[in-house]
Amino acid sequence: MPFEDLVADPRVWRGRGRATTDALPTGFAALDQYLPGGGWPRRAITEILLDRYGIGELSVLMPALARLSEHAARAKRWIVWIAPPYVPYAPALQLSGIDLRRVLLVECAEKKDVLWASEQALRSGSSIAVLAWLERASGIALRRLQLAAEEHDCWAVLFRSPRVRGDSSPAALRVCLTGGADEARLEIVKCRGKRPHSVALELDAPKPMRALPI
Amino acid sequence: MAPLFRSFPLLPGESAPTPAESALLRRPAPRLWIGVAGLDWASAALMALASAARALTPLVCIVPPDGLLLEVHGSLKLFGGLESVKKKLVAELDRRRLRHHLCAAPTPLAASWLARAAAEDVLETSALPGRLSRLPLAVTRWPEDVLAGLAEMGIRTLGECIRLPRDGFARRVGREYLEQLDKALGKRPDPRVELGASPALRSMVELPAEITQTAALTSVLRDIVARLGLELRRLQRQVLSVELVFHHSHKPATREKLQLIEPTHEARRLLGPLTTRLERLALPAPVIAFGLIAVPVEARIEEAELFDALAPGRNPAAPAALVERLRARLGIERVYGLELVEDHRPERVWARRAEELFQASAPSAPPSLGTARPLWILPSPVRLRAVSAEIDGTMPERIESGWWDGGDIGRDYYAISTGRGQRLWIYKDHATRGWYLHGLFG
Numbered sequence: 001m002p003f004e005d006l007v008a009d010p011r012v013w014r015g016r017g018r019a020t021t022d023a024l025p026t027g028f029a030a031l032d033q034y035l036p037g038g039g040w041p042r043r044a045i046t047e048i049l050l051d052r053y054g055i056g057e058l059s060v061l062m063p064a065l066a067r068l069s070e071h072a073a074r075a076k077r078w079i080v081w082i083a084p085p086y087v088p089y090a091p092a093l094q095l096s097g098i099d100l101r102r103v104l105l106v107e108c109a110e111k112k113d114v115l116w117a118s119e120q121a122l123r124s125g126s127s128i129a130v131l132a133w134l135e136r137a138s139g140i141a142l143r144r145l146q147l148a149a150e151e152h153d154c155w156a157v158l159f160r161s162p163r164v165r166g167d168s169s170p171a172a173l174r175v176c177l178t179g180g181a182d183e184a185r186l187e188i189v190k191c192r193g194k195r196p197h198s199v200a201l202e203l204d205a206p207k208p209m210r211a212l213p214i
Numbered sequence: 215m216a217p218l219f220r221s222f223p224l225l226p227g228e229s230a231p232t233p234a235e236s237a238l239l240r241r242p243a244p245r246l247w248i249g250v251a252g253l254d255w256a257s258a259a260l261m262a263l264a265s266a267a268r269a270l271t272p273l274v275c276i277v278p279p280d281g282l283l284l285e286v287h288g289s290l291k292l293f294g295g296l297e298s299v300k301k302k303l304v305a306e307l308d309r310r311r312l313r314h315h316l317c318a319a320p321t322p323l324a325a326s327w328l329a330r331a332a333a334e335d336v337l338e339t340s341a342l343p344g345r346l347s348r349l350p351l352a353v354t355r356w357p358e359d360v361l362a363g364l365a366e367m368g369i370r371t372l373g374e375c376i377r378l379p380r381d382g383f384a385r386r387v388g389r390e391y392l393e394q395l396d397k398a399l400g401k402r403p404d405p406r407v408e409l410g411a412s413p414a415l416r417s418m419v420e421l422p423a424e425i426t427q428t429a430a431l432t433s434v435l436r437d438i439v440a441r442l443g444l445e446l447r448r449l450q451r452q453v454l455s456v457e458l459v460f461h462h463s464h465k466p467a468t469r470e471k472l473q474l475i476e477p478t479h480e481a482r483r484l485l486g487p488l489t490t491r492l493e494r495l496a497l498p499a500p501v502i503a504f505g506l507i508a509v510p511v512e513a514r515i516e517e518a519e520l521f522d523a524l525a526p527g528r529n530p531a532a533p534a535a536l537v538e539r540l541r542a543r544l545g546i547e548r549v550y551g552l553e554l555v556e557d558h559r560p561e562r563v564w565a566r567r568a569e570e571l572f573q574a575s576a577p578s579a580p581p582s583l584g585t586a587r588p589l590w591i592l593p594s595p596v597r598l599r600a601v602s603a604e605i606d607g608t609m610p611e612r613i614e615s616g617w618w619d620g621g622d623i624g625r626d627y628y629a630i631s632t633g634r635g636q637r638l639w640i641y642k643d644h645a646t647r648g649w650y651l652h653g654l655f656g
Contacts, residue, residue: 053656
């Protein structure tokens with residue numbers, strides 16, 4: 001086996017200077033400048049830690065997903081949503097530029113099914129992006145997902161609780177998203193090849209009016 | 215004469231032809247079927263008759279309990295016309311002293327039904343509606359209660375059935391019977407299975423010992439499926455469904471059927487979902503023999519594999535295989551796509567898409583949306599206790615719709631944000647004056 005092939009294998013860790021991560025522009029210039037390659041890591045796990053929904057966790061992904069959706073339509077690959085907390089709203093997805101024909105939703109009755117379905121979706125090679133709402137996963141399980149994402153050219157986005165922030169993770173990128181009154185704040189907790197940073201995001205949604213907590 | 219058949223758009227929930235069926239429909243091969251009815255199947259002459267019929271055409275199928283179907287279009291030239299083919303068939307039947315009625319028609323169901331009524335041949339699809347209309351409903355052999363229900367409505371002939379509004383017929387009688395009418399009239403493909411000549415498609419393994427754990431059967435399953443794949447390739451056939459059969463010593467056999475969303479001839483496409491099914495199956499009794507029944511559909515294997523080689527490392531069947539694998543474990547209803555529906559009501563503008571996940575239909579334009587829509591929608595709106603008065607004074611988006619079908623709504627929608635950064639889509643209902651949470655901007 002030639003040396004180049006050997007070191008190109010995703011299981012071989014090369015320390016510094018990994019040139020293989022190609023990036024997927026996030027659509028937010030403020031965020032891109034702090035990410036290696038200028039975007040989401042394309043063939044890897046991105047972990048998003050958040051403690052409540054509705055704070056912009058999907059809006060922050062939409063420009064990148066819309067771009068992948070174009071590839072997905074051409075290559076007949078799926079954008080798979082595994083165990084989302086609510087139903088993604090079809091009209092809003094389409095307005096964001098997602099091709100609905102490539103959207104595959106997977107509901108899981110049991111928690112262990114979430115990890116199983118995520119791995120199936122990543123390993124099938126027919127998913128271009130996998131979004132999974134995954135609560136618990138061992139380091140080994142996450143590593144398997146990370147390898148599958150690298151091998152099968154898939155962007156894996158895991159939504160998890162901020163409580164796992166202290167746990168180690170093989171994810172290439174780990175961000176913590178918090179909602180604020182005016183803007184979302186995205187803290188880069190871990191990032192292969194760059195330093196952690198914190199970014200304020202102006203999300204691409206109409207400025208909502210203020211109301212008291214409900 | 216007024217047209218007997220009116221075409222209507224597909225109803226919501228009415229299954230459109232599957233991709234495999236559409237492929238068959240597109241194929242312009244003309245068909246002519248001879249239906250034989252009124253045979254006495256108890257006769258030991260059955261298999262002999264079937265093989266004799268196979269001398270006339272390769273496509274012979276059994277119509278339980280007392281009929282036979284032969285596709286003869288390809289044989290007409292060889293045997294010198296329909297009358298000659300029929301004469302040969304009648305000779306075989308008479309030789310075995312089988313009472314029978316024969317009738318030819320362009321669709322298999324029409325041929326069977328006409329034969330049961332001892333009617334005359336129909337050679338053109340365009341003549342089917344008129345000729346079928348005169349038949350009594352009894353020829354369909356639909357269940358007694360269905361026929362009784364139709365009789366109560368004063369419907370006794372096929373013609374009266376065909377003239378009923380399609381949606382009403384589907385709702386009151388059943389969608390499957392509507393589909394049968396379509397198949398008989400040639401509006402929907404009706405792929406038939408030829409009388410099995412290949413023992414490998416029905417494969418049974420006697421187990422050396424009684425087995426109580428399905429895990430012990432996985433290696434047997436792998437062998438059987440591999441053999442099935444080879445056999446399908448040899449026959450140039452595909453399968454749309456596969457049934458696992460578990461024989462017990464003192465109980466009726468347990469059957470587990472796997473329905474695919476696209477036909478395949480590949481063992482590896484079948485093995486994954488079948489293994490998952492096997493693992494999740496609870497056996498009611500020890501198994502003494504285990505086997506598989508796969509019924510090939512008439513569709514041939516397409517020559518797509520040549521071009522697939524251009525995209526190395528990517529199996530074009532994989533998108534379907536993923537859906538099948540997920541559905542095998544999680545259930546069909548839990549794995550689905552999304553589609554837009556022409557409706558102004560926010561909860562009815564989208565629908566789950568379970569069938570035709572691969573249909574390349576053009577993306578429909580979203581029905582006019584006033585302003586932005588949230589990325590998350592709640593399955594049903596949640597009543598809120600109280601909402602700040604600060605909302606008053608801002609312009610809501612008013613949605614009023616649905617008065618024509620009883621599901622009318624009148625709502626004022628607002629996008630608000632909570633102090634903790636959640637952006638919500640809420641509305642005030644005009645009727646109840648209450649506030650509801652309907653979505654999150656995500």
